[in-house]
Structures are given as C-alpha cells and as structure tokens.
Amino acid sequence: MLSTMQRRPLTVTTLLHHGATVHGRSEAVTWTEGGARRLTYAGTVARATRLAAALRGLGIDGDQRVATLMWNNQEHLEAYLAVPAMGAVLHPLNLRLPRGQLCHIARHADDRIVLVDESLLPLLTPLLPELPGIRHVIVVGGAQPPEPLPGVATHMYEELLREAPEKFDWPDPDEDSAAAMCYTSGTTGDPQGVVYSHRSVFLHSMQVCMPDALSLDDSVRALAVVPMFHAMAWGLPYAALMSGASLLLPGPHLQAAPLAEFIAAERPGTAAAVPTVWGSLLAHLDAYGGDVSSLQEVLVGGAACPSALMTGFEERHGVRVIAAWGMTETSPLGTVARAPHHAGDPGDALRYRSTAGRPPAAVELRLTNENGDVLPHDGATVGELEVRGPWITGSYHLTGAPEKFRDGWLRTGDLGTITPDGFVTLTDRAKDVIKSGGEWISSVDLENHLTAHPAVREAAVIGVPDERWDERPLAVIVWAEHTQHSGASAGFADLRTHLSDRVARWQLPERWTTLKTLPMTSVGKLDKKELRRRYAAGELDVSEVSGATAV
C-alpha cells in the first residue's frame, strides 16, 4: 500500500521563506566596536534575496561553491541563507587554518567566489595566486573599494546588493542535494570535506530547536560565539530562522571583555561556544564582574567540558552549563548532557550532566572493539563510538575515506562507554589513549582530575614512549595565575598526591612539565599532536616526580 503523503522536500529554501514571514520580526544583532547593528529576519532575507541575484549575475549556477572568510556577522548570515537556497553550496573557510591548509581546502572544494570581511583581506590576498578557480572576491565592510587583486574581479558587498534585483526566482531544491560544506580540522592528517544536504540541515535545525537540545522559540535570544566557519556554528543560524529565536553575532569580538559587554547589552538567554571561550569569560567575570543575569544556560561543546567550568558558572554566576558532543561529521549535534527526569539528588543530576550526554531519536550510537564486534551499553565496557543518522556523514568529499566507516556507521575515533539509557562517557580519543603495560590509561580522566585542583588552570596528559611500559603518561600543567610554589617539583608532587586519591596507582604520571599556555588547533581544541612533537624534539622541560614507580 502506498503512503498518501506529499513528497515535499526539507530545504533551506523553506527555512528562508518561513523566517522571512512567520519570524519576520525576529532579529539578527551583530556586535561592533560602536555597539549593536540589528536587522529583522524579514530585512535579512530581503538582502539575502539580492545577494542570490547578485551571485547568479556573477555566474554562480548549479551547485557551484561560494566560500566565505568571515566572522559571525549579519552578512555571513545572509550568505548562509542565500547560497544554499539558490541551489549553490556554501563553504565557510576556517580563518584560523594555516595558509597551506586554507589553499588546499579552497582548491579541493573548487570554490568559485569568496565573500571576505574587509579585515580579513590580508589573510586572503596572498592565497589568491594559488587559487586560480576563484574569479570573484566580494569584500564585506570597509569604506573604500579594495585595491585591485591579481586575477580576480573585486566587488563591494553593499554596492553589489544595491545594484541587484530585489526579486529572485528561488528554486525548489531536491532535499538530498548539497547545501553547505565544512572541512574537518585535520588534527590527524589532511582536512576532509563534509557535504551537508538540504535534508540534513533541515532535520538538524529541528533537533537544535528541541527542548532537549537548545529549546529555541521566538522568545529566545541566542548568542552564537561558536564561529560560523566551524561546524556551521552548530546549526544555530538555521535553527534561528526556523524557530524565530533572535541571533546574537559577536563579529571578531571573541575576547572575554567584549563578550561580557555584548551579553550585558543584548541579554541573550542562551549561548554556545567551545570550553576555552567560556573559561576565559568565567575568569573575566570572576575578576571584573559583569551582568550575565540574562543567561539561563550556555552550551559547551567541541571539547570536554571541565567540571570546574560547570560548577564555576553555576555557583558564582547562576548560569547553567550544558555539555554537548559532536563533530563536523555529525552536523554537529550528536549528544546533549541534560540530566534525565529520573535523576535523583543534585549530585546524581550533576553526574549525568558531566557525561557527553545522550543522543536524540534520530541519532543512533554503538560501541565497537578493534575487531568490529559490537559491545554492550552497560556503562562500563569501553569501545570506539560509532554513529548513524540522517545528519551524520557517510563519506568524505572526493576522498571517501572508507576506513572511517563500518557497515554504514561513522567511526568517530572517540573511545567511551554508553549506559543502558544512552549516556555516553568519553574516555579518550582513540589516538590519545595511553597504552601502559597492556592496560589503557584515559588521558581525559587524568586531565579532569588535574583541572579540578585549585592550583591548576589547564592540564593535558599525553602518552610518551617508555622502555618498560611501552607508554607512560606525561602531565603538562598550566598553573593558575595566583599559584605560588616553592618550586615546580613541589607543585607536581602535590598534584601527584591529589591524583593518588582518585586513580589507580599505576595510572599516576611520573613525568611532569609546565607551560604558559597549551597549544590549540584552529578550532580551539587542545593540540596533542603538537605536544607530542615538542616532547619528541626535546623542547619540554620535564621533571621526574616519583613517589613509588608505576604498577
């Protein structure tokens, strides 16, 4: 028997029309040095319509790629809407990538046009000779027309919009066609391209709006600190047009002081960023104060959420921190760590909230061992986390990378456990786990215990070669500012004692070092590859702090 349902596609085009009408009075707010710029979604879509017409006029046709090199701002939102809705493919470039990777990615995606913030032109200009596919550069902001660039036509964004027709004949795209793409941050090799479909964007937006995710409706003001060049800003721009939540965009003002100012002025109820941003903001609020009373909760993802961050925000500033897990490959919403209804006392709830969370209905998770056997969800058995669902990637652009998939499931490279009710605890990246004498040591576990110590601001633990045990943990400590020591070794000894109450004796690191800051990747994740390189190159000043030896 046949279903009688209409075969309407799920598309960004539908989102754009919905946002322009039903939520036409909600607004995007961009923070600038001079204060807030604001525009309604009706106005935003009117400008996106002119942008689509202008891009068509510059030759963008079919599913050609339109790249952006932009901060989170009004014009970036316009590109987020116009490019997929016109049938083309949006490709936000990560402005923090090294030059070589940026060139590789733009060539690999076959980008034809770049929209660039005027302040980021110095980043783009030297790359252009290596990017012959790019024929047009559209400069956003800036009062003067840019200097002519070799080999490309340059345009001023506002001028282009002014001259474009105000109507555009929006297509009705197939839901499986490409809407946008992002590259992974490439911590383990060349960046890989993930191509989102209209369907995946629409479904993911619905999930972002759900009460068990960000709970967005038109009464919410949502601050997107997470960059629009990183995993599609976790879907917030599209979810905002879907739900009517107003969208607060910080531009390049991502430091704690201007962020605190933006929050006090524009009063978001929710916000999303990686832990390092929230860590800086928390330190700023603790030191200088600030009005974050509008914030009911903040979403933390992209890296494990230190428990000190969670408790610090809640106890001292009344802001609930919600952890989430995802990847560029998962659109990115994979799990959200809200306490379940059946959690008992506050301690029980906090234990649930300190996990990586549980998946929504459309996302399926499983654990496998190195042989590919599927492991039980008993909250104890550790395996590699695999993911399946309609907004999870099933391959990579052009490269495919079949070794990253198993029977249609994405292999995340994360190790962890799953409880019977779906809560995931990540114990490590598969490549970061420390293999000591046939046993595994979780670097994440040691890091969590170390950062909970008041003398520690940040901590990283990596496996380093050891003759007897194959690998042993090296603890890399960034001391809290106020910490005074009679010598680093004394501090390390204190930390080792602190750990000895919390982990098995054979897991205690005997190698310790300190740094002013930890190396980070382009998307703000701890860069363990760089730490391993520095150790191998002898660049770290390592102390041996023994107590008893391992095992």
Added chain:
Amino acid sequence: MLSTMQRRPLTVTTLLHHGATVHGRSEAVTWTEGGARRLTYAGTVARATRLAAALRGLGIDGDQRVATLMWNNQEHLEAYLAVPAMGAVLHPLNLRLPRGQLCHIARHADDRIVLVDESLLPLLTPLLPELPGIRHVIVVGGAQPPEPLPGVATHMYEELLREAPEKFDWPDPDEDSAAAMCYTSGTTGDPQGVVYSHRSVFLHSMQVCMPDALSLDDSVRALAVVPMFHAMAWGLPYAALMSGASLLLPGPHLQAAPLAEFIAAERPGTAAAVPTVWGSLLAHLDAYGGDVSSLQEVLVGGAACPSALMTGFEERHGVRVIAAWGMTETSPLGTVARAPHHAGDPGDALRYRSTAGRPPAAVELRLTNENGDVLPHDGATVGELEVRGPWITGSYHLTGAPEKFRDGWLRTGDLGTITPDGFVTLTDRAKDVIKSGGEWISSVDLENHLTAHPAVREAAVIGVPDERWDERPLAVIVWAEHTQHSGASAGFADLRTHLSDRVARWQLPERWTTLKTLPMTSVGKLDKKELRRRYAAGELDVSEVSGATAV
C-alpha cells in the same frame, strides 16, 4: 556535487528503539476504575516486541493492515509501536462511527486482524459477518476467553503475548513506506483514507515536541484525551517515545468527573483534547472544584476554541489554553496559536492566541479564490486555505480525490485570512459559509459572539434557504444551565441586541431556535449537516425575532 550525508530513513522503528533505551524509564499510565496502571517505555517496547512476533505468527506480513478498536490505553500504545515498526500498517478504527461506515472503512482498508478492547466486543461482533477479510480477533482485557465468533479465530491478548518469543527481528523500513492510516470523519461524504508514512510520522513527532508546539521532553507528563482512533491522537504517542514525555491515557473515562480525578492523581503538565471535552471539564471544575494545579497548559484542537473556554480556564483555574488547527489530512499539526514574542500587551497576545495560529517551518500555507488565484496574506483577504508539507496528505487511499488538491497543495475546505506573519483566522468551512444577498456571513464569527454571552452554553449558526437573500443565518442556541427566561423569544431578543453591537446589521440572524444539545460527529465536531437536515425536515421549532429586517 554529492552530499556526503548518510541516507538513514526516518522511521517508527527508530522511535521504538530510542524510547526503549534512552527513555526506557519514562512511563505510560492508563486510568482504570481501580486507579492507575503504569508501565515504563522499556516494558512497553518489550511487550510491543512480543506483539510484533505474535502478529507475524498470525500471518501478518508486508504492509498488511492491523486494525484497532480501542480506547486510549497501554495495549493500544503497544499496537501503535509494534505494527508500524514491524513494517505493517496500523489502522485505528473510530469506535464512534455508525456501523455502516465502520464496515465500509474496514473493508476499504482491507484490515486483516482487529485488536479490540473487551468492552467494545459488542460493537465489533455484529460487523464481522460483513468483514470477510478479518481472520483474527485479538481481545484485550477481560478475564474469560470470549465466546467463539463466526468465521474468525479469537485470541486473548495477554495469552498471545505470553506465548510469543521475546525477540523480534525488526526490519529497517523505507521511510516512504506506509506506517499507519486514518479515515476522515466524513462529514461531507464517504470517509476517505489518509495513509501516513514512516517519514511523516517521524517528522510530525519532531514538530509536536518543539517548543512552539507541545514542548515535550522527559520532564513532561502529557495527558492524551484526544482519542488514539482520531487523527493518531495528534501524534502524542509517537512524540512521547521520541521525547521521553510520560503519556497519560484515560481509557474510556472521558467524562469530566473521572478526567478531573485522573488529572489530580497523575498530575499532567500538558494535555490535548477537543473543545467539548475541555468545556465539560471546565463546567465540572467550576461546579465541583478539583485539583488541576499541575496543568500548565492544554492544547485545544479539532474545532474552533470558544474564547469563553480560553478565558475561563485561565482566569479561574490558572491553565493556559493553546488553540491549534489541523485535520486528519495534516497528521494533524497544521498551526498552533501561541502569541509571538513581538505581541504587545496581554490583550494583543490574546488576540493572537484567539486565531487558529501560525504554521511551523515545514508547513506552508496559502489562500486561493474560486478561480485558483493565490491571494495576499494581508490579514484581510478571505480565501480557501491550502496546505503543503511533508506530513500533509497529497491524495487519498485508492480514491485519490483529485478535486481536493490543487498543484500539489491540499485544499482544506476552510475559509480564512492569513496575516503577513502567518497567523491564520478561520472564518468558516467553505461549505458552512452563509451566502446572503451576494455577501458572505461567517457562521464561526456569529457563533463566537453568541457563546461569549453568559446565557449561552453552546451555539451553532447555519445558512438556511431564503427567497429574497438566497440564504440567511439560523442561530441554534443551547442555553446555559442557570439561564432563566420569561420565554425563549425574550432570550433570543437579548442575544440579537448583544450581536448588534458586534457585527454588521445585515448579518444579524432573524431565525432562532434552541436545543438541549448540539449534534456532534463521531469525533466531537459540531455536525452542521445534521442541523441542516433537521431544519429541512421541519424538526426544529424556529422563532422569528425581527427588530428590523436584514440589510
């Protein structure tokens, strides 16, 4: 360029697995004369698994139809999950339909097995001789095996489950395959079959959970008064498994007194029913009191929500009434009337909430005139409401009925206006509009004004033939219990004066009558077809109340 996303289908099977694990500790609660029966979703899915195995054992294969003739209860929920998840098609039969229609529907759907509440066996038994396709009857509840029925094998539900294997090899259905079907209530002709797909059920469930719809997560207890045999209980059973909201099922106890008792005992935070149910409950609460303090809001749909119901619940019992509009053909969620963020004072908010609401992102609405021209959304122009979207029907089972569709849009038969921000106001059913002297009179408008009068409990207005004006309105009044008159005519004259302050003079009815109760259809909608029949047959005692004549 190809999207790299996985092609995972959206299915009821996924919902079942999700509910059993992530929300395994949420519960279904069925109200009985002896109090609450409760079972977790883990337990519910375990029983649904045995049910699927048992149905397979009875020969159900492929997309064969499994009918239910049941109240809202635990076992009906098990059938809601097991039947679609095993790849078969669930067909809830409306137990309030006349015998002839029930037979027509069961034959038209080609039902093979019926699950029937023991208390409803007397309804089913006389139909069986006319339903040769039905080979098995499964009786739910009842201590004794039923009397043998001619031509069918009878089974006891619990016995069947006890003997069934506890494992079932769930398929991975195509998302476009049929999952369930419902027939329209057939107020204007033969009932028509609407066949929902796995995709439409899944997407609709997501929408039901959204903050701008019912806002469901695992902290919510949701009371489904709306019958599971009517428009799939507005999607609540599936949305409950998706979100982890616990589901409260009243069984046959739909009268105000047991409902009030159920609410006081099981403390739902939200609830869904047609206006007549809420009207009775409100009258009961006003008369006898009752603890509805757990209820934050109730969803009203299936018919226009009288404003007296809205204000009565809010002002006297602190329960917010949210109106919604939909049809069997729309799964049914079409619009929800929450006040937008930009609403000004409470009066402004109430004006928005008194509309039929605005659509979610996946549902598109438009207005057309009789020539098929698309009309502006200016809040003033009246046209026929047409709907498009992934959970809207595009035809009817076997009959097709192309006259109900235009360019892929469903013609709803409702007349109304749409504001620029998407709020729909329904002025009438196309067939109920009163055409008087070339002008249209909205029966809904007159009914709203009449029910706002304290002497009126219910009111209906129909068009009746008139020599001079083609049609004129006839007002049918059900007086409030406490109303005392010096004669009905005096009461009608008061109402006519009341109306004269509110509508144009040529719209004032001069024909009036009174009834003890209004005729209702099988799904609790005002049955204007029956009123028109009674008028034509001279069964109504009509008073002429003139004042001046029309125009």
